[in-house]
Amino acid sequence: MSENNFETDAIRTQINRSEYLEHSAPIYLSSSFVFEDAEDMRASFAEEKERNLYSRFTNPNTSEFVEKICKMEGAEAGYAFATGMSAVFSTFAALLNSGDHIVSARSVFGSTHSLFTKFLPKWNIETSYFKVDEVATVEELIQPNTKILFAETPTNPAVDVLDLEFLGEVAKKHNLILIIDNCFATPYLQKPIDFGAHIVVHSATKLIDGQGRVLGGVTVGPADLIREIYLFSRNTGPALSPFNAWVLSKSLETLAVRVDRHCENALKVAEFLESHPQVNFVKYPFLKSHPQYEIAKKQMKKGGSIVAFEVKGGVEAGRKFLNAIKMCSLSANLGDTRTIVTHPASTTHSKLSEEDRMQVGISDGLVRVSVGLETVEDIIADLKQALA
Ligand SMILES: *Cc1c(COP(=O)(O)O)cnc(C)c1O
Numbered sequence: 001m002s003e004n005n006f007e008t009d010a011i012r013t014q015i016n017r018s019e020y021l022e023h024s025a026p027i028y029l030s031s032s033f034v035f036e037d038a039e040d041m042r043a044s045f046a047e048e049k050e051r052n053l054y055s056r057f058t059n060p061n062t063s064e065f066v067e068k069i070c071k072m073e074g075a076e077a078g079y080a081f082a083t084g085m086s087a088v089f090s091t092f093a094a095l096l097n098s099g100d101h102i103v104s105a106r107s108v109f110g111s112t113h114s115l116f117t118k119f120l121p122k123w124n125i126e127t128s129y130f131k132v133d134e135v136a137t138v139e140e141l142i143q144p145n146t147k148i149l150f151a152e153t154p155t156n157p158a159v160d161v162l163d164l165e166f167l168g169e170v171a172k173k174h175n176l177i178l179i180i181d182n183c184f185a186t187p188y189l190q191k192p193i194d195f196g197a198h199i200v201v202h203s204a205t206k207l208i209d210g211q212g213r214v215l216g217g218v219t220v221g222p223a224d225l226i227r228e229i230y231l232f233s234r235n236t237g238p239a240l241s242p243f244n245a246w247v248l249s250k251s252l253e254t255l256a257v258r259v260d261r262h263c264e265n266a267l268k269v270a271e272f273l274e275s276h277p278q279v280n281f282v283k284y285p286f287l288k289s290h291p292q293y294e295i296a297k298k299q300m301k302k303g304g305s306i307v308a309f310e311v312k313g314g315v316e317a318g319r320k321f322l323n324a325i326k327m328c329s330l331s332a333n334l335g336d337t338r339t340i341v342t343h344p345a346s347t348t349h350s351k352l353s354e355e356d357r358m359q360v361g362i363s364d365g366l367v368r369v370s371v372g373l374e375t376v377e378d379i380i381a382d383l384k385q386a387l388a
């Protein structure tokens with residue numbers, strides 16, 4: 001669990017070798033597993049022994065992936081999901097009862113926002129929101145029925161940073177479960193549990209895969225809470241496929257080196273943008289100009305792979321900039337080897353009113369760049385010609 005062992009854990013955590021003594025873990029594409037006899041079957045179903053029964057419950061590949069994430073995040077236990085959203089949904093659904101209340105940062109991933117506003121209210125679960133620049137108001141939102149405190153940091157797409165230590169203290173004082181979506185930072189850059197978070201959720205689709213291939217998600221935390229999430233999930237069926245778990249476990253072997261390079265490239269891109277006359281401002285956690293630079297330094301090892309900036313000229317300038325991009329991709333994903341550029345005001349967040357967009361820091365000209373692993377001079381050259 002120590003930071004020193006991060007890369008070793010990511011590479012050397014491996015399910016037991018089979019009789020073939022393979023060096024690299026094979027894929028166990030098997031929906032179910034056999035029992036020795038009736039007694040073995042009975043004892044297995046009674047959970048008297050830890051073993052694989054059926055891949056909706058556990059599978060060797062998903063277990064390997066989960067064990068790695070647990071070590072990286074410093075968590076006791078976890079469960080792997082088919083997507084990041086199934087991890088988020090199942091975590092809330094398993095831990096909440098009708099009538100419970102959530103306090104969340106306003107700026108959360110789009111589908112998580114829909115979960116809070118459109119679906120959880122069907123089961124009488126309401127959410128109150130705090131703004132990233134008004135974190136001090138968190139305590140005012142807490143009600144007697146509040147059970148969960150939720151946030152993502154850095155946020156999408158405005159790249160704001162929330163103070164994990166502060167949220168950890170609030171959660172402790174009010175006996176709330178603090179859940180952090182650590183997708184943007186990855187456990188390599190930030191370990192929310194060290195700052196008082198109970199549960200960490202991930203979309204493994206992003207930097208954990210990092211190569212734009214598979215969808216996946218994972219939730220880790222204390223054994224008792226994960227047990228509830230596991231029981232909910234093994235009955236409702238959002239399990240990660242063994243193939244995707246195998247891909248993701250392989251991906252974790254290179255997470256540290258990939259994320260190091262993502263951060264190195266992103267910082268150079270951020271510095272370039274900050275010096276460009278067509279740019280109003282740049283948001284990158286490790287730029288001194290970032291409003292939460294000190295917090296970012298406290299809780300993150302490096303600045304991450306996402307840079308947000310505002311082009312001069314509003315929505316039209318943002319659209320024109322995207323149309324002028326040559327090499328970088330216009331895509332909805334992020335955390336890929338390929339650099340991806342998006343313009344939230346005309347795409348992902350176009351259905352929000354201007355006022356609602358401003359509430360979460362999405363101005364008309366805001367562009368989000370997920371900086372990839374191409375030669376950084378080529379990334380900068382593309383952005384430069386598009387800005388011109
Ligand atoms: C993408 C994303 C999700 C959802 O993950 P999927 O794998 O697409 O379901 C959740 N949270 C954040 C912060 C994300 O970026």
